[in-house]
Structure formats: structure tokens, C-alpha cells
């Protein structure tokens with residue numbers, strides 16, 4: 001789905017902006033809404049030329065509500081893309097930190113949105129499902145009993161957001177993303193990072209921006225499944241051979257991340273996102289592989 005030109009003036013804060021998704025999203029948002037209107041923040045320091053479009057950056061720890069409140073007021077924020085998270089594989093190594101960042105972070109953002117009246121876009125994930133969830137064509141509303149701390153905090157994010165929407169009128173929106181492949185940032189401790197280690201590119205183009213613009217009366221729910229493609233390492237290798245490198249070979253060495261991935265659905269039903277706000281993915285596997293090589297080859301050659 002392509003990014004739409006801005007229809008409204010926005011003042012946006014992106015938390016956790018130096019991660020895989022933030023690195024791409026900030027540049028896309030800056031293109032759509034103007035660089036000065038998109039404030040990137042993180043607890044890390046950005047490297048030089050971190051974003052392809054420059055703009056303001058602020059230190060911002062989401063576990064500290066006072067720091068967040070200062071950023072919201074200082075920059076007159078009306079939309080928060082809340083990305084600061086400890087992902088699944090890293091979360092299993094330090095569950096206490098994951099609990100604090102993921103649960104306290106969304107709690108702080110939602111609490112501030114009550115008084116400061118900004119829109120909250122917070123991604124969820126297929127890791128919010130669990131081993132008892134139906135594996136094929138998993139619907140939006142179903143059994144969610146995740147077995148990772150990351151998954152547990154994402155169920156909390158979804159439910160707390162929906163609660164604040166119903167109880168306090170907060171404009172909370174969420175997408176359950178599958179694994180994301182990004183060429184702009186290195187893997188951040190997720191379970192599907194294997195695909196990134198093979199390439200580094202993005203398959204989701206501007207979907208958040210689009211969801212944030214959809215009129216509220218078109219949303220029949222607040223948390224949506226979305227999916228673009230589903231592939232195994234073998235299918236990915238086959239596509240690499242077909243598109244670019246006929247002699248490419250691959251070997252498998254599954255580690256603890258495989259056990260985590262085994263608890264997730266195999267395919268996702270995103271028909272309600274397609275119906276409500278016309279979600280359509282731009283990419284299928286071969287197109288993604290082609291695009292990855294086009295973007296990654298110059299980087300590899302440069303290094």
C-alpha cells in the first residue's frame with residue numbers, strides 16, 4: 001500500500017524511532033507531513049544520516065511519563081506512533097525489561113493521550129497469538145494465549161488501547177504485523193530476523209500512515225490483522241534463486257527462535273482490514289526479493 005500525500009497537518013512523535021520499523025517510518029512520515037512535523041525519539045543516539053530525511057530528534061524513554069509529557073507539550077503533538085518495544089527473542093532473554101518497556105510504555109502513552117488528546121498508533125504482532133490460536137486463516141477475534149513475555153505485553157497493549165478508546169474516547173489504532181523485513185536497520189531481537197539477515201528490506205510501505213488517516217467511522221474495530229505474504233526459509237531461498245542468484249544455497253540451523261515461531265499462526269485472515277480501510281499489500285515474495293537486491297546491492301558494494 002503506497003503512502004498517501006498528507007491530507008491534514010499533523011504534529012507527530014515517533015517513540016523507539018531508531019529500530020527497524022521506525023527508521024523507515026520516520027522518513028516516510030517526513031515525506032508525507034514535512035520533516036519539521038515528525039519528531040523522532042529513542043533512548044539511543046541516532047547515527048549520522050540515520051534517516052533518509054533529516055528532522056528533529058529528541059531523547060525519550062517511554063518508561064518515564066514526565067519525559068514523554070514534556071515532549072508532547074513542547075512539540076504540540078497530535079499523533080504518537082508508539083514503536084518503543086523489546087521484541088520477542090530479546091524479551092525472552094530479559095523478561096523484566098520487556099515487561100517494563102512494553103507494558104509501562106503503552107500505559108504512559110495512553111494515560112497522556114487522555115489529557116493531551118492525541119491519536120495513538122501502536123503496532124501489535126502475530127506474537128499476540130499463541131499455541132491454542134487456530135493456525136490457519138487466524139481471524140481478528142480469537143483465542144490469544146501467547147507464551148512469550150513480548151506476546152503477553154502485546155495482548156495488554158491491544159486490550160488497554162481498546163479500553164481507553166471505549167472508556168475515554170482515545171483514538172487508538174493498532175495493526176497486528178507479521179515479521180517485518182527492513183533494509184534500513186539491523187535486526188532488533190525479533191523472531192523473524194532470519195529473513196532480514198538474508199536481505200534487509202521493507203515489505204510494508206506506509207501502512208501506518210494510511211491507517212492513521214482513515215476516518216474513525218470506517219473503523220469497525222481498533223486492532224486489525226494484516227498480512228502481505230507468508231513464506232518458509234526454503235520458499236525464500238527458491239525465490240532468490242529464481243529472481244537473482246540461480247546458484248544460491250542455504251543451510252538451516254534453527255535455534256530457540258523456531259520454538260517461539262511455532263506458537264504463531266501460519267496464515268492470517270486480514271479480510272476485515274481489507275474491507276474497512278482497503279488494506280492491500282504492494283508486495284508478493286518475488287517482488288520483495290527483487291526490491292531487496294536492488295536496495296541492498298549498492299550498500300553491500302559500498303561496504
Ligand SMILES: NC(=O)c1ccc[n+]([C@@H]2O[C@H](COP(=O)([O-])OP(=O)(O)OC[C@H]3O[C@@H](n4cnc5c(N)ncnc54)[C@H](O)[C@@H]3O)[C@@H](O)[C@H]2O)c1
Nearest residue numbers: 016018019020021043061062084085123125177179180188
Ligand atoms: N520487526 C518486526 O518484525 C515486527 C513485527 C511485528 C510487530 N512489530 C512491532 O513494531 C514495533 C517496532 O518494532 P521494531 O522492529 O522497530 O523494534 P526494534 O527492536 O528494531 O526497535 C525498538 C526501538 O525501541 C527503542 N527502545 C527500547 N526501549 C526503549 C525505551 N524505554 N524508550 C524509548 N525507546 C526504547 C530501542 O532503542 C529501539 O530503537 C514494536 O511495537 C513491535 O512490536 C515489529
